[in-house]
Amino acid sequence: MVISKLTAEVNAGWMLALRSIHIQILEHALGYAWTLIIPMLYAICYIFIKRELTGSAAIQGAEAGWDILRAFAGIMLFQCWMQVVQDMSDMIRRQRGMLRSFNVGPTPFVLAIAFEGVIALVVRAILIVAAIPVLGLEFPYGLSVWLWCAACLIVLLLSAMMVGLLLAPWAVLYGDVRKALSSTSLPLILISPIFYPAVERTGSVLYWLNLVNPVASPLAVLADALRGKEWSLYSIPMLVWGGLAVALLGWSLMQLRRQVPILLERMGS
Numbered sequence: 001m002v003i004s005k006l007t008a009e010v011n012a013g014w015m016l017a018l019r020s021i022h023i024q025i026l027e028h029a030l031g032y033a034w035t036l037i038i039p040m041l042y043a044i045c046y047i048f049i050k051r052e053l054t055g056s057a058a059i060q061g062a063e064a065g066w067d068i069l070r071a072f073a074g075i076m077l078f079q080c081w082m083q084v085v086q087d088m089s090d091m092i093r094r095q096r097g098m099l100r101s102f103n104v105g106p107t108p109f110v111l112a113i114a115f116e117g118v119i120a121l122v123v124r125a126i127l128i129v130a131a132i133p134v135l136g137l138e139f140p141y142g143l144s145v146w147l148w149c150a151a152c153l154i155v156l157l158l159s160a161m162m163v164g165l166l167l168a169p170w171a172v173l174y175g176d177v178r179k180a181l182s183s184t185s186l187p188l189i190l191i192s193p194i195f196y197p198a199v200e201r202t203g204s205v206l207y208w209l210n211l212v213n214p215v216a217s218p219l220a221v222l223a224d225a226l227r228g229k230e231w232s233l234y235s236i237p238m239l240v241w242g243g244l245a246v247a248l249l250g251w252s253l254m255q256l257r258r259q260v261p262i263l264l265e266r267m268g269s
Contacts, residue, residue: 013111042075065135070223074194076124081160084117088164089171121153140228148225152218158245159214165252172263192216
């Protein structure tokens, strides 16, 4: 009985995810191409500004290629992370009709966002890997390096789901939560190791900010892994974030199942 119910929820989540992706493709002429366009614009602006501030010699050589790849990958993955957070936090408000009409719990909708996040991460991962030879860089060697890259993507998805689920009840009660999420995007980008290498000076305030920033440690480990490093100063913080995300995901989902009827009543018609 439990297995059949779980299978039904997974199937429902997968169908909802495919439906959402199909709608996105129909609504935008370029479809999923926006996944590449926006990070490319950020990367181009980054290259232009760095060239103007430091001179054209600063953007030549392998080191400049790694800087560009870090910015490109960081923006792509950060946008995916923030999208999952926003979708998860806004899930009850957007799906209130189906939650009322079909008397289903939040699990299929959570799974739908998770599946959609996996697909988005896979697309971005392919683009990041494809950018390595385009920038004239070498692929990292060793299975452990690629496993670290995969772990970074998994932790990013788990932390985004965790933050979104924790905010979901509050987003229903207070519209300011949605405004706050959109307002914190730029500060998070600026303090995350996207346009600069991850700070490794443990006495730096920015280092401690990156430890409590759920986006920072996976991006830092990913940047090191793509350069062939099998261990990063941020590897343990990233693993801690992964374990914390799994624990809080299970807890918040159980809480949400009890809270949904109350939240739907508070929302009214």
